[in-house]
Amino acid sequence: MTAAIILCGGQSSRMGFPKANLPFGPESMLQRVVRQLESAVTTRIVVSAIGQPLPTLPADVQVVRDEQPERGPLEGLAAGMKAISNVDTICYATSCDVPFLKPTWVHRLLELMRDEDDIVVPVDGRHHHPLAALYRRRVLPLATSLLCQNRLRPFFLFEEASTRRIDVNDLRSVDPELDSLVNINNAEEYRQALERAEYPFPSQLHKQLRDPS
Numbered sequence: 611m612t613a614a615i616i617l618c619g620g621q622s623s624r625m626g627f628p629k630a631n632l633p634f635g636p637e638s639m640l641q642r643v644v645r646q647l648e649s650a651v652t653t654r655i656v657v658s659a660i661g662q663p664l665p666t667l668p669a670d671v672q673v674v675r676d677e678q679p680e681r682g683p684l685e686g687l688a689a690g691m692k693a694i695s696n697v698d699t700i701c702y703a704t705s706c707d708v709p710f711l712k713p714t715w716v717h718r719l720l721e722l723m724r725d726e727d728d729i730v731v732p733v734d735g736r737h738h739h740p741l742a743a744l745y746r747r748r749v750l751p752l753a754t755s756l757l758c759q760n761r762l763r764p765f766f767l768f769e770e771a772s773t774r775r776i777d778v779n780d781l782r783s784v785d786p787e788l789d790s791l792v793n794i795n796n797a798e799e800y801r802q803a804l805e806r807a808e809y810p811f812p813s814q815l816h817k818q819l820r821d822p823s
Contacts, residue, residue: 611699612651612720615690616643617683617741618706619659619676625796627818629707630658631665632800635809638665639794640706650713651702655693657686682762683740684753691750699747703740709803710789718784719744719776728771732791734778740764742791 618630618640625632630640637645640656644667647654654671658664659679667673674693676685687703694701700723702716723730723744731743749771756766768775778788794800797819801811 611653611694611696612716613653613655613690613694613699613701613747614647614651614716615687615701615703616640616647616654616656616706617686617690617703618664619657619662619679619686620705625794625800625819627815628662629705629794631663632707632794633812633815634709634804635807639709641665641667642709643704643706643711644668644671646711646713647702647704647716650716653694653699655690656706657690681757684762684764684767685757687740687745687764688750688753688757691745691747691753694747697746697748697750701745701747703743703745705741705793707794708742708790708792709794709807710792712785712790714784715742715781715790716744718781722774722776724774726772727774729768729773731768731773731775732778732781733775734791738765738768738775739778739791740768741793 632639634642644654656671656673658675660675672693674689676689678685719730728746728749732739752770753767794803804811
């Protein structure tokens, strides 16, 4: 069993507009990421903040809420895992703002995961990419323990679980430009992503985004 856990409960404070609802052509950013993952996993789970409005999602997508707000990706990852009963499930964690995520990225990480690995995480030098990584559902008790200790950084999970670190350059065979690592953090990056996808910048957002072009 494989699952995608898509985190979208952040405040998007740098954007001034919820990333999950950002228009991206005929769909929202979250809808796009959910669609891109359809062929990569058997189950898709969206983790959002309590009371957060979401765009319409496919009927087979499960939505769960962060149990505690503003505690980062480890909290969201744990919330998503709690919705999975099978402890053998392998989960791909990502955010909702990676519009050029490639299913082949997920497939390759799955190929690289060994039976003894709890986590497979891409690294760029010393920088880890926790929201482009695989986690076995069996790490949930450890993640919960870390959260109870207010050790909120995913790096603590990497240190205590059986973690395989994959150099990002070893993934270029399936994602030459490493697009699966590129997320949207500001209006300029959003504009550039729309241009690349040949979509217009939504006129109604010019005054809403913090730094519209």
